[in-house]
Amino acid sequence: MNDDVRDDGQDKQSLENDEPTSTSRRAFIKTATVASGAAATLTAGQGVMHELDLVRPAHAAEGGIEDTPVAEKWWPSRWGEGDQTGATNHMSPEVTLDAASLIQTGKVYSLGRVYEYGMPLFGQRVFALRIPGAPTGGAFGKNQVIWHDEILTTEIGQVGTQFDGLGHIGARVGEVGDLNQEVFYNGYTTRDLQNSDAEAGSTVGAYGLQKLGMENVRPFFCRGVMFDVMGLKGRMLDAGEEISVADLQACLERQNMTEDDITEGCAALWRTGWGEELWMKDNARFNSGEPGIGVEAAEWLAAKGISVGAADCWAIEAVPNPDPNLAFPVHQIFLTKNGIHILENVRLDHLAADGIYKFAFILSTLPIKGATGSPGNPIAVV
Ligand code: UVW
Numbered sequence: 001m002n003d004d005v006r007d008d009g010q011d012k013q014s015l016e017n018d019e020p021t022s023t024s025r026r027a028f029i030k031t032a033t034v035a036s037g038a039a040a041t042l043t044a045g046q047g048v049m050h051e052l053d054l055v056r057p058a059h060a061a062e063g064g065i066e067d068t069p070v071a072e073k074w075w076p077s078r079w080g081e082g083d084q085t086g087a088t089n090h091m092s093p094e095v096t097l098d099a100a101s102l103i104q105t106g107k108v109y110s111l112g113r114v115y116e117y118g119m120p121l122f123g124q125r126v127f128a129l130r131i132p133g134a135p136t137g138g139a140f141g142k143n144q145v146i147w148h149d150e151i152l153t154t155e156i157g158q159v160g161t162q163f164d165g166l167g168h169i170g171a172r173v174g175e176v177g178d179l180n181q182e183v184f185y186n187g188y189t190t191r192d193l194q195n196s197d198a199e200a201g202s203t204v205g206a207y208g209l210q211k212l213g214m215e216n217v218r219p220f221f222c223r224g225v226m227f228d229v230m231g232l233k234g235r236m237l238d239a240g241e242e243i244s245v246a247d248l249q250a251c252l253e254r255q256n257m258t259e260d261d262i263t264e265g266c267a268a269l270w271r272t273g274w275g276e277e278l279w280m281k282d283n284a285r286f287n288s289g290e291p292g293i294g295v296e297a298a299e300w301l302a303a304k305g306i307s308v309g310a311a312d313c314w315a316i317e318a319v320p321n322p323d324p325n326l327a328f329p330v331h332q333i334f335l336t337k338n339g340i341h342i343l344e345n346v347r348l349d350h351l352a353a354d355g356i357y358k359f360a361f362i363l364s365t366l367p368i369k370g371a372t373g374s375p376g377n378p379i380a381v382v
Contacts, residue, residue, distance in 0.1 A: 069295050069329045070171045074337040075187030083186055084211060086166050086339025087307040088218035090265030096221045098263065099360035103381050109356070111269075111310075111346040112161040112377030113279065119160055120283040122314060127160070128153040156366075157214065157373025163308075163365050164342040167193055167212035168372040169331040185339050188212055208370020215367040217341070217374075222307060223266040224361030224380055227251040228352050229291075236273030239289030242318040243270060245300045248293075255357040264305035267361040271348040275312035279345070292317040295326070298333040302340055308363075309334055310343035310378075346378060356382055 065071060075081075079089045113119070121127060130151045138146035157165065166185040174181025182190040193209045229243050230236060232251050237243070248270070252258060262268065270293065278286035290313040293301070298317070301309060309316055309330075317330035334340040343363070351357070360381040365374035 065171065065173055068326060068332075069299075070332045070337060075183075075185075077186040077339055079186075079339070081186070083339070084166065084188075084216040085218060086185055086216075086335075087265070087305075087341060088220065089339075090305065090307045091218045091220065091222060092265070095223070095263075095265040099221055099223045099362075102223060102358055102360050105382055107382050109350055109354075109359075109380040109382075110377055111348070111351075111380060113275075113345055113347060115160040115375065118283075119280060120286045120314065121159055122287075125155045125159055126153060156368065156375060157371050160375060161345045161377065162343070163217075163363070163374045163376055164331070164335055164344070165212065165214045165217060165365075165371065165373050166335055166339055166341075167209040168342075169328070169335040171332055171336055183336070184212055185336055209372065210370065213368070213370040214365060214372070214374050215369045217365050217367070219362075219364040220267065220308065220378075221360065221362050223263055224359045225257070225262055225266055225268050226348060226351055226357045226359075226380075227268070227270040228255065228348075228357065230271045230273035231352055236277045237291030239285075239291060240318055240320050240322065241272075241291040242294035242322050243272070243292060243297055244294070245297050248297055248300070257357060259304075261358060262301075262304045262306065265307045267308045267310060267343075268301050268304075268306045269310040269343075269346065269348060269361075270316075271312055271352055273312070275345060275347065276349040287314070289319045290314060290317075292319065293330055294318050294322060295329050295333065298330040302333060302338045306340060308341040308343050310346050312346055312348050314344050316342055316344055343376075343378065351380060356380065358382075 077083050077086070079085065083089070115127065117127065117129070119127065130153075131148055132151055134148075135146040136149040138144070157163065158168075167188075170182050170184035170190070172182045179191040179194065180189050184190075184193065188211045192211045194206075195210060227243075227248050228251055229247055232247065232254055249259070251270075252261065272291040274286065274290050292311055292313055292315065293309070294317065298309070315328060315331070317328065319328070321327065321329060323329075331342065334342055351359070361378065362381060363376055363378035365376050368374065
C-alpha cells in the first residue's frame with residue numbers, strides 16, 4: 001500500500017487484519033483518492049462537452065496522475081465525440097453469428113451469483129430485501145387472489161454479480177471540487193453527468209446520471225473467452241497477485257487456443273479461484289484484497305478490442321496493485337479510457353470443471369436510466 005495511506009494508522013492495519021470488508025476496502029478507495037487527486041499535466045484539449053484546462057494544481061504531490069496509466073488524454077473515443085455506448089458498439093450481427101456458431105450442445109451455464117443477505121459487499125454498500133406484508137396484497141375476487149411484492153434497498157448496480165457502466169469510474173485531473181476536471185469515458189465530466197441542462201441553469205441533481213447511464217449499454221451476445229489462471233497455477237491466486245500477459249498466453253496454450261481466439265467485441269473472463277474459495281465462506285478475506293489482472297494485461301486486452309472484462313472476484317484486478325501508487329488502474333484503463341465494461345463476481349468453476357473455455361456469452365443488462373451499473377445473470381452457452 002501507499003505509505004501516505006498507511007500513515008493514517010488505519011489502512012495498513014485493515015489490510016493485514018481480518019477486519020471486515022468495509023474498513024479494508026476503504027483503504028483502497030483512499031489510495032485512489034491520493035493517486036488520482038494529485039495532479040495533471042495533460043495537454044489542454046477540447047473535451048466532448050467542455051474545453052478542459054487540465055493544469056497541475058498547486059497542491060499536487062510528487063508522482064501525480066501524469067505518472068499513471070491515465071496520463072494521456074483519452075477522448076474523443078474511437079466511436080466518436082458524443083458516444084456513450086462504448087465497447088458495446090462492437091455488438092453486431094456478425095459478432096452474434098460468430099457467438100452462435102460456438103453453440104453445439106445447447107448446454108447453458110449460469111455465471112451469476114445469488115443476491116442474498118450476507119454476501120460480501122464493497123465498502124458501506126447495503127443489500128436489504130423486504131417483503132411488505134404477508135401477503136403483500138389481496139385477497140381479491142371470488143378466486144381470492146393474493147400476492148407478494150418486494151422492496152429492495154441497495155446500490156442496484158454495484159452489489160453481487162455487477163456490471164460497471166461507463167459513468168461508474170473516472171479520474172480527477174485537477175483541483176478537488178472542480179467538477180469540470182473529473183473526467184470519465186469520452187471526456188464527459190462530473191458536471192456533464194450531474195447537470196440535466198446546465199445552460200438553462202438547472203441545478204445539479206442527484207436523480208441519476210445525465211450522461212453515460214446504463215440505458216446506453218447494448219445487450220451482449222458475443223463470444224466469451226475464459227482464461228483459467230487457477231487451473232494454470234494449480235491453486236487459488238493470492239490477494240494482490242497480478243495476472244500477467246504471459247499468464248494469459250500460457251492459459252491459451254494450455255487450453256489449446258491462440259490469440260486469434262480473442263476476437264474484437266468478445267468478452268474476456270479470468271478465473272482466479274478467489275470467488276469459488278471465499279465467497280460467503282470467508283467474506284473478510286474475500287474483501288481484504290484480491291488477485292487479478294494489472295496494467296499490462298489490461299492494455300493488452302484493450303488493444304485486442306474486448307467488449308467486457310470479467311472475473312470471479314470483486315474488482316477483476318489485483319488489489320492492492322503491485323504499484324503502491326495506483327488504485328484500481330484497470331477500472332480506469334477499461335471504463336474511462338477505452339469504454340470497455342467490467343463484470344465482477346461471476347462464477348467460473350463449472351466452466352473450468354467441464355473444460356469450457358470458449359462459448360456464446362449472453363447478458364442483457366438492466367437499462368436503468370442514469371444508473372452506474374446493473375445486476376445480472378450472464379450465461380455461457382456451448
Ligand atoms: C469500485 O466501485 C471502486 O469498485 P467496483 O467496481 O469493484 O465495485
